[in-house]
Amino acid sequence: MSKTIYLNHAGTSWPKPRVVVEAVERAFNTTPDQWLESFERSHTSVCQYFGVANSEQLLLTPGCTSSLATAIANVELPSGSRVVTSGWEHHAVHAPLMKLQDRGYHVDTIAANATTPFDLNELEDILKAGKVGLVAITAACNVTGELLPINDTIALAHRYDVMVLIDAAQIAGWIDLDLDALDADLVAFGGHKAMQSPWGIGGLYVNDSARLRCISSQCELPTNRNTETVRGNLFSKRLEYCDVGSVDQFSLAGLAAATEWLSDSDRQLRLSVARRQTERLRAVLERQDRAVLYGNQHANSRLPTIAFEITNQSSGTIAELLKQQGVIASGGLQCSPQSHRSLGTDQRGVVRLSVGVAQSDSDIDQAIERIDAALKPLGRTA
Numbered sequence: 001m002s003k004t005i006y007l008n009h010a011g012t013s014w015p016k017p018r019v020v021v022e023a024v025e026r027a028f029n030t031t032p033d034q035w036l037e038s039f040e041r042s043h044t045s046v047c048q049y050f051g052v053a054n055s056e057q058l059l060l061t062p063g064c065t066s067s068l069a070t071a072i073a074n075v076e077l078p079s080g081s082r083v084v085t086s087g088w089e090h091h092a093v094h095a096p097l098m099k100l101q102d103r104g105y106h107v108d109t110i111a112a113n114a115t116t117p118f119d120l121n122e123l124e125d126i127l128k129a130g131k132v133g134l135v136a137i138t139a140a141c142n143v144t145g146e147l148l149p150i151n152d153t154i155a156l157a158h159r160y161d162v163m164v165l166i167d168a169a170q171i172a173g174w175i176d177l178d179l180d181a182l183d184a185d186l187v188a189f190g191g192h193k194a195m196q197s198p199w200g201i202g203g204l205y206v207n208d209s210a211r212l213r214c215i216s217s218q219c220e221l222p223t224n225r226n227t228e229t230v231r232g233n234l235f236s237k238r239l240e241y242c243d244v245g246s247v248d249q250f251s252l253a254g255l256a257a258a259t260e261w262l263s264d265s266d267r268q269l270r271l272s273v274a275r276r277q278t279e280r281l282r283a284v285l286e287r288q289d290r291a292v293l294y295g296n297q298h299a300n301s302r303l304p305t306i307a308f309e310i311t312n313q314s315s316g317t318i319a320e321l322l323k324q325q326g327v328i329a330s331g332g333l334q335c336s337p338q339s340h341r342s343l344g345t346d347q348r349g350v351v352r353l354s355v356g357v358a359q360s361d362s363d364i365d366q367a368i369e370r371i372d373a374a375l376k377p378l379g380r381t382a
């Protein structure tokens with residue numbers, strides 16, 4: 001069988017850079033006396049990469065789902081508050097928001113319209129009406145790759161003193177993030193997509209402005225206080241590692257190595273290179289008269305991701321045909337029924353092709369031939 005062409009990087013990145021694999025291997029051989037130092041070194045590297053000056057503000061988590069669940073569960077929302085979200089959310093945002101709704105909070109979803117995936121005028125109308133406690137949106141739709149206006153959303157919500165949670169799962173690794181400067185209250189990300197680390201590691205940035213009401217973890221008893229006082233101090237403003245679980249030190253070592261790899265000057269143009277490659281793939285699909293492409297067609301409005309369907313064919317069938325040609329794509333709902341509802345594809349799903357950070361041009365050449373070969377028997381190509 002010829003080489004596998006992996007085009008599911010929006011799902012998870014593969015293969016991982018060699019330096020990442022080596023860092024994970026080294027971490028396995030780290031002895032207990034070095035664990036704390038190696039944790040702190042890796043944590044510092046991750047903070048530096050994300051522009052976080054105070055490492056206490058970047059909690060390491062098992063992944064983006066865990067970061068989002070922790071953030072949403074602990075955010076301080078007065079009773080009767082509203083939460084605003086987009087129509088492009090991954091299940092990892094949607095599910096905890098639905099739990100808030102079950103607890104009596106109101107969730108407003110701003111539907112996409114023809115000109116923007118997230119209408120800021122509509123957001124402002126909702127903010128003006130009052131009682132909004134949180135705006136929780138993804139930075140990019142994981143199905144189409146379309147980018148949402150996160151900077152403007154943060155600025156607007158802050159004018160109304162409303163907190164903002166950003167799901168950065170898709171953009172982390174593609175777009176250099178300076179989290180202190182971004183000024184969102186909470187930002188969640190995972191390591192295993194464009195960040196290039198193994199599964200099992202992610203982060204939650206908690207700005208000082210984030211209003212949290214956490215059950216205090218009290219891992220360590222202060223020596224000069226009695227247990228009674230500690231019990232009385234039930235709520236705290238800061239999330240602790242007890243709230244998310246033990247950090248996977250092996251994956252963390254991989255993530256730290258990945259931050260260096262991503263910062264290499266060779267990879268400075270990674271997003272524009274991948275966008276050009278994506279445009280070549282898109283051109284093949286545009287020649288197929290039964291292909292329907294979804295999402296904003298401007299490359300600069302998207303991550304290097306394409307969502308498409310072939311009329312009268314299930315997305316699973318097309319993904320399987322591509323797999324038989326050695327092209328790995330994603331077929332189905334991509335864990336984002338909300339996005340599919342917005343696209344009108346919730347009954348059929350789509351096929352998603354997503355290019356990786358270090359994808360070679362020869363991969364793209366071969367993918368083009370193989371996609372053509374897989375789709376040709378299904379209908380005329382123009």
Ligand SMILES: Cc1ncc(COP(=O)(O)O)c(C=O)c1O
Pocket residue numbers: 010011062063064065066090092093138140141142167169170189190191192202335
């Ligand atoms: C937009 C978005 N949010 C959250 C997640 C969940 O990320 P993780 O796998 O790190 O839990 C994903 C993963 O597909 C995603 O694409």
